[in-house]
Amino acid sequence: MKHTVSVFLLLASFWLINSGYYKPLLLSFGLFSAIFVLYLTHRMDVIDHESHPLHLFTLKLPSYYVWLVGQLIVSNIDVVKRVWSGRNSISPCTAWLPLSQTSDIGRVIYANSITLTPGTVAMDLEDDRVYVHALSREGLEDLRAGEMDRRVRNLER
Amino acid sequence: MILTVVAIALIVVMAMAIARAFLGPTIYDRILAVNLFGTKTVLLIAVVSYIFGRPDFLDIALIYALINFISVIAVLRFFEYGSDKVNEKVGEDG
Amino acid sequence: MMESQLLLIALALPLLAVPGILLARNSPNLREAISLLTGVALFIVNLCLYFLGEDGLGEGGVVLVEILPRLAISLELQPLGLLFGLVASALWPITTLYAIGYMRGHGEDNQTRFYVFFAVAIAAVMGLAYAGNLFTLFVFYEIVTFSTYPLVTHAGTEKALKGGRTYLSLLLGTSIVFFIPAMIGTWFFAGTLEFQPGGVFGDEVSPLVLSVLLVLFAFGIGKAALMPFHRWLPAAMVAPTPVSALLHAVAVVKAGVFSVVTVVVYIFGIDTVAKLPITPFLVYLASASILLASLVAMRQDNFKSRLAYSTVSQLGYITLGAFLASQAAIAGSLLHIVMHAFGKITLFFCAGAIYVAHHKSQISEFDGMGRVMPVTFVAFTLGALSIIGLPPLGGVWSKWFLMMGALDSGYVVVLAVLSISSLLNIVYLLEIPARAFLKPAPEGATVQEARTPSVVAMAITALMCVALFVYGGDLYDFIRSARLT
Amino acid sequence: MAEYYNYLVVVLLMVVGLYIVMAQANLVKKLIGLNIFQTSVFIFYISTAKVTGGTAPIVVDGAELYSNPLPQVLILTAIVVGIATMALALALVLRIKRAYGSVEEDVILEQDKPC
Amino acid sequence: MAEIVTVLSSLCLILGAFLIFSGGLGVLRFPDFFTRMHAAGVTETMAATLIVLGLMLHSGWGLPLFKLLLILLFVMITGPTASHALAKSALHGGLRPLGDNTNNERH
Amino acid sequence: MLNHLAVLQVVVPLLAAPACLILERARAAWLFTCLACLLSLGISIALFTQVQASGPISYALGGWDAPWGIEYRIDALSAFVLLLINMVAAAVVIGANSSLSAELPEPRHSPFYVLLLLCLAGLLGIVATGDAFNVFVFLEISSLATYALVALGRDRRALFAAYQYLIVGTIGATFFLIGIGFLYSLTGTLNMADLAQRLPGLEEKRLVAAAFAFIVIGIAMKLALFPLHGWLPDAYTQAPSMATAFLAASATKVMLYLFIRMYFDVLGHDAVNALFPVGTLFLVLGSAAVLLASLAAIRQGNVKRIFALSSVGQIGYLVIGVGLGSALGLQAALLHLFNHALIKAALFIAIAAVVCRVGGSRLEDFRGLGRAMPWTMGALVIGALSLIGVPLTAGFVSKWFLVLAAMEAGMWPLVALVLLGSFIALFYVWRIIEVAYFQQREAEAINEAPLMLLIPLWAMALANLYFGIDTSLTVGGSEQAVNFLMGGQQ
Ligand code: NA
Numbered sequence A: 001m002k003h004t005v006s007v008f009l010l011l012a013s014f015w016l017i018n019s020g021y022y023k024p025l026l027l028s029f030g031l032f033s034a035i036f037v038l039y040l041t042h043r044m045d046v047i048d049h050e051s052h053p054l055h056l057f058t059l060k061l062p063s064y065y066v067w068l069v070g071q072l073i074v075s076n077i078d079v080v081k082r083v084w085s086g087r088n089s090i091s092p093c094t095a096w097l098p099l100s101q102t103s104d105i106g107r108v109i110y111a112n113s114i115t116l117t118p119g120t121v122a123m124d125l126e127d128d129r130v131y132v133h134a135l136s137r138e139g140l141e142d143l144r145a146g147e148m149d150r151r152v153r154n155l156e157r
Numbered sequence B: 001m002i003l004t005v006v007a008i009a010l011i012v013v014m015a016m017a018i019a020r021a022f023l024g025p026t027i028y029d030r031i032l033a034v035n036l037f038g039t040k041t042v043l044l045i046a047v048v049s050y051i052f053g054r055p056d057f058l059d060i061a062l063i064y065a066l067i068n069f070i071s072v073i074a075v076l077r078f079f080e081y082g083s084d085k086v087n088e089k090v091g092e093d094g
Numbered sequence C: 001m002m003e004s005q006l007l008l009i010a011l012a013l014p015l016l017a018v019p020g021i022l023l024a025r026n027s028p029n030l031r032e033a034i035s036l037l038t039g040v041a042l043f044i045v046n047l048c049l050y051f052l053g054e055d056g057l058g059e060g061g062v063v064l065v066e067i068l069p070r071l072a073i074s075l076e077l078q079p080l081g082l083l084f085g086l087v088a089s090a091l092w093p094i095t096t097l098y099a100i101g102y103m104r105g106h107g108e109d110n111q112t113r114f115y116v117f118f119a120v121a122i123a124a125v126m127g128l129a130y131a132g133n134l135f136t137l138f139v140f141y142e143i144v145t146f147s148t149y150p151l152v153t154h155a156g157t158e159k160a161l162k163g164g165r166t167y168l169s170l171l172l173g174t175s176i177v178f179f180i181p182a183m184i185g186t187w188f189f190a191g192t193l194e195f196q197p198g199g200v201f202g203d204e205v206s207p208l209v210l211s212v213l214l215v216l217f218a219f220g221i222g223k224a225a226l227m228p229f230h231r232w233l234p235a236a237m238v239a240p241t242p243v244s245a246l247l248h249a250v251a252v253v254k255a256g257v258f259s260v261v262t263v264v265v266y267i268f269g270i271d272t273v274a275k276l277p278i279t280p281f282l283v284y285l286a287s288a289s290i291l292l293a294s295l296v297a298m299r300q301d302n303f304k305s306r307l308a309y310s311t312v313s314q315l316g317y318i319t320l321g322a323f324l325a326s327q328a329a330i331a332g333s334l335l336h337i338v339m340h341a342f343g344k345i346t347l348f349f350c351a352g353a354i355y356v357a358h359h360k361s362q363i364s365e366f367d368g369m370g371r372v373m374p375v376t377f378v379a380f381t382l383g384a385l386s387i388i389g390l391p392p393l394g395g396v397w398s399k400w401f402l403m404m405g406a407l408d409s410g411y412v413v414v415l416a417v418l419s420i421s422s423l424l425n426i427v428y429l430l431e432i433p434a435r436a437f438l439k440p441a442p443e444g445a446t447v448q449e450a451r452t453p454s455v456v457a458m459a460i461t462a463l464m465c466v467a468l469f470v471y472g473g474d475l476y477d478f479i480r481s482a483r484l485t
Numbered sequence D: 001m002a003e004y005y006n007y008l009v010v011v012l013l014m015v016v017g018l019y020i021v022m023a024q025a026n027l028v029k030k031l032i033g034l035n036i037f038q039t040s041v042f043i044f045y046i047s048t049a050k051v052t053g054g055t056a057p058i059v060v061d062g063a064e065l066y067s068n069p070l071p072q073v074l075i076l077t078a079i080v081v082g083i084a085t086m087a088l089a090l091a092l093v094l095r096i097k098r099a100y101g102s103v104e105e106d107v108i109l110e111q112d113k114p115c
Numbered sequence E: 001m002a003e004i005v006t007v008l009s010s011l012c013l014i015l016g017a018f019l020i021f022s023g024g025l026g027v028l029r030f031p032d033f034f035t036r037m038h039a040a041g042v043t044e045t046m047a048a049t050l051i052v053l054g055l056m057l058h059s060g061w062g063l064p065l066f067k068l069l070l071i072l073l074f075v076m077i078t079g080p081t082a083s084h085a086l087a088k089s090a091l092h093g094g095l096r097p098l099g100d101n102t103n104n105e106r107h
Numbered sequence F: 001m002l003n004h005l006a007v008l009q010v011v012v013p014l015l016a017a018p019a020c021l022i023l024e025r026a027r028a029a030w031l032f033t034c035l036a037c038l039l040s041l042g043i044s045i046a047l048f049t050q051v052q053a054s055g056p057i058s059y060a061l062g063g064w065d066a067p068w069g070i071e072y073r074i075d076a077l078s079a080f081v082l083l084l085i086n087m088v089a090a091a092v093v094i095g096a097n098s099s100l101s102a103e104l105p106e107p108r109h110s111p112f113y114v115l116l117l118l119c120l121a122g123l124l125g126i127v128a129t130g131d132a133f134n135v136f137v138f139l140e141i142s143s144l145a146t147y148a149l150v151a152l153g154r155d156r157r158a159l160f161a162a163y164q165y166l167i168v169g170t171i172g173a174t175f176f177l178i179g180i181g182f183l184y185s186l187t188g189t190l191n192m193a194d195l196a197q198r199l200p201g202l203e204e205k206r207l208v209a210a211a212f213a214f215i216v217i218g219i220a221m222k223l224a225l226f227p228l229h230g231w232l233p234d235a236y237t238q239a240p241s242m243a244t245a246f247l248a249a250s251a252t253k254v255m256l257y258l259f260i261r262m263y264f265d266v267l268g269h270d271a272v273n274a275l276f277p278v279g280t281l282f283l284v285l286g287s288a289a290v291l292l293a294s295l296a297a298i299r300q301g302n303v304k305r306i307f308a309l310s311s312v313g314q315i316g317y318l319v320i321g322v323g324l325g326s327a328l329g330l331q332a333a334l335l336h337l338f339n340h341a342l343i344k345a346a347l348f349i350a351i352a353a354v355v356c357r358v359g360g361s362r363l364e365d366f367r368g369l370g371r372a373m374p375w376t377m378g379a380l381v382i383g384a385l386s387l388i389g390v391p392l393t394a395g396f397v398s399k400w401f402l403v404l405a406a407m408e409a410g411m412w413p414l415v416a417l418v419l420l421g422s423f424i425a426l427f428y429v430w431r432i433i434e435v436a437y438f439q440q441r442e443a444e445a446i447n448e449a450p451l452m453l454l455i456p457l458w459a460m461a462l463a464n465l466y467f468g469i470d471t472s473l474t475v476g477g478s479e480q481a482v483n484f485l486m487g488g489q490q
C-alpha cells in the first residue's frame, strides 16, 4: 500500500510540474490519468519494493548522494585532465571486482554508481561480482579499495 | 550572451559526435555518437528555450530526452540479438 | 401516317421472328416455317411501302430515340432505301428456302443460331435501308457487322476463326478509323446528319474538306469492298453457302454499296461530288478495283473464292456509278444493285448445290457436270449472263446505263474499263458452264440434283434475272422518278 | 542570400530524399529516403511560416508578435499522415521479408520473374 | 543578491560548456570505443549538471525551475543505464577492450 | 438535416468504416457496408438534385466561414462526380460478398469493407471539399486505404505491388502538398474558390508556374498518366478483384476531377498556358498513353492486366480532352470520366465473377466461358463494346465528343489517334471474346456466377447501354459543369 501512495504522489507531482495550468477541469484530468496509470501499474504488478525502494529513503541516502556528487566531481576532473594531457595519459584496463551487496537494488545502485562516475563503467553484473572497465589503472585501484562498495552496503541495511 | 556561447559549444560537440558517427570504426562507436548527439540536443533545446525567452519549450527538451533514451535501448536490443534472430522472434508470434 | 407504322413494322418483324425461332429450336420444320413466313410478310410490307409510298416519298419519318440534341435514330421512306429494302426482303425468304435444303443436306449443327442471326441481320438491313439520317445508317451498319460475324465463324474451326478475325478487323477497323471521323466530320462541317437530296453541306465548306470526307466515306464503308479494304470478302468464304449468299447478295455488300450511294446522293449531293477534285481519283480507284478483282478471280480455282472476287469487281461497278455522279450513272449503279443481287445469289446457290450434292468445290472438277446437274448449271448460266451484262438478262440494263453515265460525265476511259471487265467476266464465269456442258461427263454419271428446296430457290432467282430484263425499263423509270438532286 | 538558406535546405533534403528512393534497392532504405523527402516539405512550410521577430505561435502573455500558426498546424496533420504511411509501409516490408525472405528489390523481382 | 546569482549562473554555464567540449574532444581523440565512453560520460554527468544548474539560476524561482530539475534527474538516471547497456552489447558483440588482460571466460 | 448533406456525404462512410470493424462476421460486415453505401448514394442523389435546382452548395465546416474555416463546395462538377463514385461503390459493394468469399479468407472480409469505406470516404472528401489542404488529407486517406486494399490480394506479389504503389503515391501526394504550399505562400489562403480569385491578380508568375508543375506531376502520378503509370498494372492485377473494380472505376476518376478542378477552376487554364504550353504537354502524354498502353495490353496473358493497361490508355483520352482546353474538350473529358467508370466497373466486376468461379483471371481461365457463364460473359461483351465505342453504348458518346472536340481544335492527327486507340482496343478485347466463345473448356464444368454478383454486373452493363442511348443526364450534367468551369473564366 505504501508503494501505491508513493507512485501516486510521484505521478501527481509530475503532472503538476509539467502542467502549469491549475484549472479544475485540467486538474481532474490529471487526477484521472494518475488513477488510470495506478490501475495499469497494478495490473502489471510492478509496484513493489524494487520499483519503489522506499526503505532506502532513510537519513543515510542523502549522505551517500553528497559523497557520490563529490566522487562525481573528482572523477570528472580526472577524466578531463587525461583528455587534455598528451598521448599516453590513459591506461585502459578491465577487471572483475567483488561486490558485497546482498539485495538486487543494492547491486544496481553500486553498478550504477560505478558507471555514473566517469572513468569507470560497470559492463557486466553478476550476483557476487561486477566486470568493470576503467580509463586508468589508478581509477580501477581506487574502486578496488572498496570505499563505494562499503557505503552502498550499509545503505542496504 | 553566455547562453549563446553555451549553445555554440553544444553545437560544436554535436558536430564532433557526427564526426565520430562517420569515423567510428565499430557500430557501437556510432551508437555512442548518436546517443551523445541526442543528450546534447536535450541541453541545446533547454538553452535555446531560454535564449528565445520561452521556458515552455522545456517540455520539448524532456520529451526529446525520453525518445532519445528509448531509441538507443531499442537499437541496442536489435544488435544484441542480431538481425535474423529478431525476425524469428517476430516470426513466432507474428 | 401509314408509312411510319409500316417502317416500324419492317424493322420489328424480323426481330419478332427471333424469339419464335428460339422457341421452336428443337422442331426444325416449325423454325424454318417461321423464318419463311416472316420473310414473306416482310416482303409484303415492303411492297406496301412501294405502292403506298408513290407520293409520300420523303415524309413520314419516325424517330425511335434521340441520343443527343439533333442526333436521333429515325426511319424515313427514301426511294433508294425502298429499292434496297425490296431486294433484301425478297431474297430473305428465298435464301431461307435454299438454306433449308443446304443445312439439312449438309448436316450443319446449331442451325438455330444461323436463322436467329440471319433474322437480326435482316432487321438491321431494314433499319439501314430506311434510315432517316447518316447516324441511324451507321448504327444499323454496325449491327449488320456484329450480327453477321457469328454467321461467318459458324463452323467454329480455327480456319473459320481466322477468317472471322480478318472479317471483323477490316469491317470494324475501317468503320472506326474512317467511317466515324467521316460522320463526325460531316456533323462538324454541316451541322446535321439528316439526309437531304442535293447534300447537307453549305457552300462555305471547302472542296478540300469535302474531298477528304468523301475519301474517308469511300474507305470507311468497308462493306463496299473497295480495294485495298476488300480482303474481308474472300476471307468470309469459310462460311457455309447460305451465309455467303447473305453476305454477297442479300445484306452485307449491298449495305455497303447502298451506303456509298446514299452518302453520295443525300450527304454530298450528286452535283457537289461531280465537281470535287478527288472524284476522278475515286473513279479510277473503282475502275482499278473492277479490273484487278476480275483478274484475280480468273486465277481462283476454288469456286466460291472466284465468286467472291467477282463480287468485289461487281461492287466496283456500283461504287464507280456513284462516283461518276451523273443521273444516269447513279441510276445505273442502283439498277446494278438489283441485278447483281439476283445474279450473284443464283451463282452462290449453284455453288452450294454442287458442294452439297457432289462435294466438289474446285472448278477444275466440274468437267461434264452439266449432264449430272442440268438445272443447276442452266440456272448458273442465266445468272452468269446477267452479271456479264448480256441480253436477255437484266444485267445488260445496269451496264448500259453505267456506260451512259460515264459518257455524261466525260470519262471515256471508264467505257474501256467496263467493256474489258465484261470480257473478263465472260472468261471467268462462262468457263464453268463451258466445262460442265462441253467436256465429257464422268462415266456412269446419273442426274443428281441437290435437294428440291435449294433447286427451287435457284430456279426462282435465275428466272428473276430474266424477269428483270423484261421489267428493267419500269425499274429504271421508278429510279429516275425519285428526286435525287 | 542569407535569408534564403532555408529554401536551400528544403531543396537539398528533397533531392537527397528522392535520390535515395530511386537509387536504393533496399526497401527499408527507400522508406528512409521517402521520409527525408517528406521532411523537406514540412521544413518548407514551417520555415515560410516564420515571421521575423515573431515567437512560437503558442499564446503566452507578454508576447505580441507570433509566427503564422496555420502552416505549422497543417504540418502537424501532414506529419501524422506521414507516420501512418510509414507504419503501413513498414508493415508491408515486414510481410514482404516473410514472403520473399529478403527486402532487396532485385532479389524480390528475381523470384517473381515469370518462368 | 541578484548579481551573485547571475555570476554564479554564468560561471556554471561556462564551466559546463568547457566540460562539454572536453568530453567531445575525448570522444574524438580516445583510441577505442570503451575509452570514448568515459569521455562521453563526462558530458552526460558533470557538464549536464552544470549547464542545467546555470539555467536554473538564470531562470530563478518558478515552474521552469522544476522542469529543469526533472530533465536533470531523468538524464542522470538514464545516462548510466544507457552506457551500461551499450558496453554490455559491445562485449556481446565481440568487441575486446584495450588492455583486457583478464582472460575473460565468458560463460 | 438537409443543409448538412454536403458534410454528411463524407461523414457517413468515414464513420461507417470504424463501426464496421466491430462486426467480425463477413456477412454482417457486408450488409452494414451495403447500407452505408446506399445511404451515401442517397445523399449524393439528393445533392445532385439540389445543385441542379439551386446552384452550388457551400457548407462551412464547424461554422467557420471561408476562407478561414474549411468550406465544402458542391458545384455542378462535384455533384456529377459524387454521384458517379457512389453508383460505382454501391454496385461493387453489393457484389462484394460473393466475390470475396472465393478470394479472401473469412477473417479478411471485415477489414476489406473497412478499407473500402475509408477509401470511399477519402474519394468523396476530395470531391466535396473546397479547401486545398483538406484535399491533400483526403487524398492520403483514400490512398492509404487503397494501398492496404491492394495488399489484401492472395498472391505475395500483391505485397510488392502495394509497396510500389505506396512509394509512387506518397511522392505524388507530397508533390501536391508542395504545390499548394507555394500557392498558400503566395496568396495566404487555401480555399480553392478564394485562390481562384486571388491568383490572376498576382504579378508573380514563376512561383505559380512552379506550383502548378508540382500539382500536375503529383496528380499525374496518382492518375497513372503515362509515363508515371508503372504502378497501376501490378496494383490492379494483384488486388482482390472487387477492389480493382472499385479502384478502376473511381480512384483515377477522382484524380482527374482534381486535375480539372486545379487546371480549370483554381488556376485558370488560360493563365497557366500563358506560362507554359501545358495543354500541348497533356495532348502529347495523353496520345502516348493511348497508343503505347493499348498496344502493351494486346500482349498480356492476364485479363486483369489487359484491362489495367487499357485503363492507362483510357486515362490518356481523359487527359487529351483536358489538354484541348476547349469547352467541348472539357465536356468530352467529363463524359468519358463518367462513361469510362461504367465501362471499367462492368469489365472488372465480370472478371471478379470469373475469378469467383474459375479461380484465376488468366486468358486460359476464360476458355469456353461463353457457354459456361453466359450472363457474365454477356455483360463483359457489352462492357467491351462500350470500351471500343460501338454506337448505342456509353463509350460511343465519349468518342463522339472527343473526336468532335479534336476537330473543333483543328487537330486532325489527334482525331486519327483517338480512333486508332479504339481500333487497337478492338484487338485486345476480341482476343478474350475468341477464347471465351470459340475455345472449348476441357477442365471441370463451371456454373454461372452467383446472383448477387450478376445483379451489380448487369446493372453496370445496362448502364453502359442506357447512357449510350439516353444521354440527358451525362451530357446535361457535363454541360452544366463545363459552363460553370468555363463560364467563370471567360
Ligand atoms: Na566511475
Ligand code: NA
Pocket: A114, A115, A116, A117, A118, A119, A120, A121, E038, E041, E083
Ligand atoms: Na562512467
